[in-house]
Amino acid sequence: AQSVSQHNHHVILSEAASLELGCNYSYGGTVNLFWYVQYPGQHLQLLLKYFSGDPLVKGIKGFEAEFIKSKFSFNLRKPSVQWSDTAEYFCAVRLSGGYNKLIFGAGTRLAVHP
Amino acid sequence: SAVISQKPSRDICQRGTSLTIQCQVDSQVTMMFWYRQQPGQSLTLIATANQGSEATYESGFVIDKFPISRPNLTFSTLTVSNMSPEDSSIYLCSVAATRSRGNTEAFFGQGTRLTVV
Numbered sequence: 001a002q003s004v005s006q007h008n009h010h011v012i013l014s015e016a017a018s019l020e021l022g023c024n025y026s027y028g029g030t031v032n033l034f035w036y037v038q039y040p041g042q043h044l045q046l047l048l049k050y051f052s053g054d055p056l057v058k059g060i061k062g063f064e065a066e067f068i069k070s071k072f073s074f075n076l077r078k079p080s081v082q083w084s085d086t087a088e089y090f091c092a093v094r095l096s097g098g099y100n101k102l103i104f105g106a107g108t109r110l111a112v113h114p
Numbered sequence: 115s116a117v118i119s120q121k122p123s124r125d126i127c128q129r130g131t132s133l134t135i136q137c138q139v140d141s142q143v144t145m146m147f148w149y150r151q152q153p154g155q156s157l158t159l160i161a162t163a164n165q166g167s168e169a170t171y172e173s174g175f176v177i178d179k180f181p182i183s184r185p186n187l188t189f190s191t192l193t194v195s196n197m198s199p200e201d202s203s204i205y206l207c208s209v210a211a212t213r214s215r216g217n218t219e220a221f222f223g224q225g226t227r228l229t230v231v
Contacts, residue, residue, distance in 0.1 A: 004156075034220070043118075043224035044206070051217045090156065092220075100145055100210035102220055104157040 002027045004093050006105035013081050013112050021076040021108050023091035030096035033074040035065055038107075039087045047089070050074065061085070086112045116141055116211045120223035127197055127230050134193045135226045137207030142187035147208040148180070151225070157206065163190045197230045204228070 007022035025031065035047040048059025055067040065076045074091060091105040117140040127133050137146065145164055149157040160180055161169040169182040183191045194201050207223040 032217075036222075044222040046219060046221075049217075049219065092157075094218075094220075100218055100220065101147070101159055101162065102157075102208075103159075104149075106156040 002093070002095060002103055004091055004103050004105040006089075006091050006108050008108045009106065010109045011111070013110070015083055015112055015114055016080050017112075019076070019078040019081045019085070019110070021089055021091075021110075023074045023076065023105055025072050025074070025091075025093045025103075027072075027093065027095055032094040033065070033067060034092040034094070034102070035059065035063070035074070035076050036090045036092060037087050038090070044090070047076070081110075081112050083112050083114050086110060115219075116143065116209050116221040118207055118209060118221055118223035120207050120226055122226055123224060124227040125229070127228065129198050129230055131197055132193055132195045133197065133228060134191050135205055135207070137190045137192070137223055139188045139209050141211070143209040143211060144187070145210050146184065146190045147210070147220070148182065148190075148192045149206040149208060149222075151204040151206065153202070160192070160205075194228065197228075199230045202228055202230045 003026050005024045033050040036044045037047045038044050050057045050067045058064045063078050088107050088109045090107045092102040119138045121136045148160040151157045159172050160175045161171040163169045163182045163184040165184045165187050181193045204225045204227050206225045208220050210218050212218045
């Protein structure tokens with residue numbers, strides 16, 4: 001069955017540190033890839049997405065992610081985190097075939113200390 | 115983008131009772147989705163609701179437990195029936211909206227936090 005793995009369940013960083021959150025998926029076909037963020041008490045928001053083209057995608061708030069097809073990965077990065085980045089981050093995959101179902105990873109809870 | 119309103123935002127319910135969650139979208143959408151997020155776990159799709167047809171349920175979810183209505187293109191309800199403490203979760207409504215170049219994105223409501231006691 002298709003699945004999405006997020007390697008880090010809980011990450012604690014100091015402000016200005018660099019961030020990389022891992023995401024791997026298991027599916028051999030064409031995929032669309034997403035990172036969602038959920039700030040405390042708020043709903044899920046789209047951070048960035050990959051459909052096709054340049055595998056390095058830039059999202060909001062200085063986040064970026066790189067799609068490496070050979071590694072089935074879509075890791076999220078930010079060179080310098082801020083306290084306001086404290087949130088839970090979800091990687092999600094949509095499979096090809098025109099069906100809009102998303103498969104989510106378990107999420108990574110990020111805490112940034114000032 | 116699509117703006118989604120869910121009601122209630124949270125509830126505490128007695129076991130054995132049922133709760134109906136409402137999802138209202140500010141634009142017409144073909145497909146609406148209901149997800150569940152159990153404590154400490156990821157989002158899991160319960161079912162897909164298309165207007166004018168019966169909902170399609172994922173493995174492990176059945177209509178008797180999670181009946182869904184989709185009376186029009188902007189509204190859907192999910193009922194959690196005969197609740198037990200194991201049903202304590204956040205339930206989220208989602209829609210797929212196609213943006214430019216045919217790319218489709220998912221938008222989510224704020225969720226309904228359900229606690230069953």
